[in-house]
Amino acid sequence: MSEEKKQSFTKEYYENKIKREVRNKAVELSAECVKMANLLPAVKCVNNSKKVVFDTETTGLSEAYDEILQISIIDGEGNELINSYVKPYWNDSWEEAQAIHGITKEMVKNAPYIHELIPILKGIFDSAELIIAYNNSFDIGFIKRTGIDLSEKHQYDVMKEFAPYFGEWSNEYSTFKWQKLVNAARYFDYEFKAHDALEDIRATLHCYNELTSLQKSGKYDEMVKKNYEMVNKMFNKLNDEKKKNITKRITNISQGGRKR
Secondary structure, X not given: OOHHHHHHHHHHHHHHHHHHHHHHHHHHHHHHHHHHHOOOOOXXXXXXXXXXXXXXXXXXXXXXXXXXXXXXXXXXXXXXXEEXXXXXXXXXXXXXXXXXXXXXXXXXXXXXXXXXXXXXXXXXXXXXXXXXXXXXXXXXXXXXXXOOOOOOOEEEEHHHHHHHHHOOEEOOOOEEOOOOHHHHHHHOOOOOOOOOHHHHHHHHHHHHHHHHHHXXXXXXXXXXXXXXXXXXXXXXXXHHHHHHHHHHHHXXXXXXXXXX
16 A cells, blocks of 8 residues: 555544544533433423324434434424424534435524424423324434433324325235325325425325324225225235146146156
């Protein structure tokens, strides 16, 4: 290795080391801030619906390394309870995520850190008996990092409820395929700007209302049953074809044996 390459390698090594150390310090500091914020009393939230719909936009998909950039919550009647950008502690770029949701570093530079919102968030979630979201496990994972535990709350995941009603089968996962929110909203004739947390939860609430109306009327169960019957017929047909192919192969082998 040339002297120039050695110097370049050494420089890169120490730059990455410094970045890791800075990040680790930021993680420690953020954890301490979150811990202290959770000692503060919750800000009371008036929520007559006893429901909340929430969504987050983040720097990426990893609960361990990524952070919340936007959090939005409405009640079951569509009233806005919070809609705020969030300044990340340690992430200073998120190009892939930004290409999807459009949230830039400039947009969050003066936003509150997540620990500053914890008393408000606690009050909002405390006011609800039912938590509604689209792919709730993703968002709940990030909320859990704030010290807010939603595991005891009743959950309604619109994505998982919509999948068997829509009825697109996934052979890879052997279940009905989870649809994007835009697909579910379009199915129920709702247009919106996707990947803005506030817009997303309004679309989620619309889909929730449509699905629960179908569930109350019995039409949801009828459609789901029909979709499962369709899948069973598909598999029966595949099994019949497999049986025919196996029988044909056995016959060919048998006939080949007699000829010899």
